[in-house]
Amino acid sequence: MITNILKDKSTRLFIILSGFFVANALIAEIIGVKLFSLEATFGLTPINLKIMGEVYNFNMTAGVLLWPVVFIMTDIINEYYGSKGVRFLSFMTAGLILFAFIIFFLAIRLTPTEFFVTSKVNSGVPDMDKAYNQILGQSSLIIVASLIAFLIGQLVDVFTFHKIKKVTGEQKIWLRATGSTLVSQLVDSFVVLFVAFNLGPRIYNPDGNPIWPMNLVLSVCIVNYIYKFIVAILLTPVIYWIHGIIERYLGHETAAEMKRVAMNR
Template identity: 55%
Template sequence: MIHNILNDKPTKLFIFLASFFVANALIAECIGGKLFSLELLLGRQPEPFSLLGEEGLTYTLTAGVLLWPLEFVMTDIVNEYYGPKAVRRISYIAVALICYAFLMFYMAISVPAERSFWIGSQKEAGIPDMQAAFMGVFGQGMWIIIGSLVAFLVAQILDVWVFHKIKKATGERKVWLRATGSTLVSQFVDSFIVLFIAFKIGRDWTWQRVLAISLVNYSYKAFMALVLTPVIYLVENRIEHYLGKNTTAAMKAAAMSNE
């Protein structure tokens, strides 16, 4: 049985894609507690601007956005060859493992810290309390976790739906339209939901602030979706080379029939 699985190229490809998808989602959630300046990353000083009446906005983003664009590329690839049921299945697995990971993080935070050495072991590096640092890195707020997970699931389901609606209308043509179009729609919803749950419900932000920051975040995600469009073609080309034209054509047809 295991030899048949390991020798079947479509199965091996799915295992690789699913593993990368789940790992990428988990890593993005883990590093999401860090905020960074996109302007400084690009070698420019932040220049605050206003949007919808909200002043002092800059491109301050969570580090998780470094990985999420790749996640939606992977969604489109899995959708193209294995269908929406496969995307939903690996999305549920990703959410379950993220929940498990955060449960383990909170357990690790709660166990008594070793005080004779570990607590002050990094004082020379500027970290006087390792327990506080550990809690700050891994102890993300519950509303942020809930918002991120709900936004991820809703965006995934929406991405699948839009992708197949476009593909039904265009057939095998215009890969860029269904891949980029589905990502643009799902990322807009994702950007709003996570801020609404984490900060409107969790911290009572105003609607004005939620919408303004959602649009700032979405502009980055939309730009990255366009930039990464050629990656879809590159990956599909490599998959066709790996599996063969007949196999990939059969997989795409089965993916559409399994909607």
Template identity: 55%
Template sequence: MITNILKDRPTKLFLGFTAFFCCNALIAEAIGTKLFSLEKLFGVKPANFTLFGQSGLAFTLTCGVLLWPLEFVMTDIVNEFYGPKAVRRISWTAVILISYAFLMYFLTIYIPPADVWLQSSTKQGVPNIQDAYSAIFGQGMMIIVGSLVAFMVSQVVDVTVFHHIKKRTGHKHLWLRATGSTLVSQLVDSYIVLFIAFSQYFTWQQILAVGMMNYIYKCSVAILLTPLIYLIEGRIEKYVGHETARQMKLAAMGQTESEGAIPTAG
């Protein structure tokens, strides 16, 4: 049984996608506690935008946004070759693993620290490593809930928009359905997190303004990553073979060979 699985290239590919998808999502959640300045990263002055009555806005983002765009690239690739059921499967797998990780984080925070660990941290310039550990891994519950809800809802939106466009354009214009579905789902993702996690602290104007700044960044990255989708698609077709790739795309759309040929993606 396992030998047959390991010999089947589409199956091996899906297992690899699932592993990367879940690992990337978990890392993004773990590093999301750190905020960084996009302007400082590129050595430019703060944007100082004014949106919804909020002035002095800049691109202050969580480190998680460095990895989340790859999740949507993977979603579009899996959607293209395996269909929406496969996307839902890996999305739920990621949510379960992330929830498990956060449970372990919280449990380890409350485990009594060893004296030798506390003492050794002072030599590294960390006055209280237990407090540092708690601050890094102890994200607020509403932030966690908001992040997971936003992730699942945006995945559903991404899949829906992707297939809606694909039904209208056929198998041409991969860039349109991939980028278009990401732009819509990222808008949903940006605001769900803020509404759930910060509605009790921020005004509606602040939420709208901060959400739009996040969305501008995500839109820009989504457009820049469009060539990567074509690169991955080409590598997949080379790996599994053109005919197998064509069959995979048919199956992803719920079609059969008799329902027509697939034109080359454009």
């Protein structure tokens, strides 16, 4: 029975796309705790971008490296499996991310061996257990904000994608894929940081103070989105390349039928 299911090309393709989607989303969540300087990474001087009187540099969360890929995968799945396929995969991914952080939470509370605590002293890490806890123990606000942003971004992506496709038909793949990604990334970029570092702390902290001031939140949001905008545009040829591979794999007739059915899902 399982062998027969896996012989079906459309089912096998969905499994492959889903696996890549989930893996990228989960990795992006884990590495997203780190803030990095894009300019310094490439040995460049800060760009000092002036927006509305404020000076911004490309200081971003490491998760932005993968989120554009996640949203492109969303559009590919949307193209062939429809909005129901994307919604199912999005909620499943959110559940798996939550499960992963529950496991992290439990692992952090395991009592470390003395050897583990001092194992990286010579590498400049005096307490490996504390380092482990800081990396994997992201605050609950960050996790909640990230999941909210992810689900909202996915739903916005699906809605925008289908609206554009209804107007343009099968033509202009770049417009519906890139356009829906740009809209959803805008939502994702601002929601996650605003909830995690400004709105959330105001609600839950006794003194009502945010973790980050609003100008810092806006700074990271803006440069994150500018980066995602540029990457989404640059990845447009990749979308056509992936479409070409899928069309050849499925066969043009099967692919056309799947896309027709997907539009009604």
